Amino acid sequence: MIKKNTKAIFLDGDFKGEYDWKGGIPLSEGEIMSVKINGKLLQYKLSKKEVSCDAESEDQIVDVLYTFELM
Secondary structure: OEEEEEEEEEOOOOOOEEEEOOOOOOOOOOOEEEEEEOOEEEEEEEEEEEEEEEOOOOOEEEEEEEEEEEO
């Protein structure tokens, strides 16, 4: 069974921080994500995507790390 962990890091702006995303979102580098927070609409660009897989046990653990920058 494949188990997926997804983490998103927003480097700046009002949504700055690190977040665990349950279930994940399929994104590619360069895509734009709009985030609405406190009545403001912020646009972030996915600047880096890292994927790793630990396949040494019966289950495969896939870790996805997204890094976003404010546009």
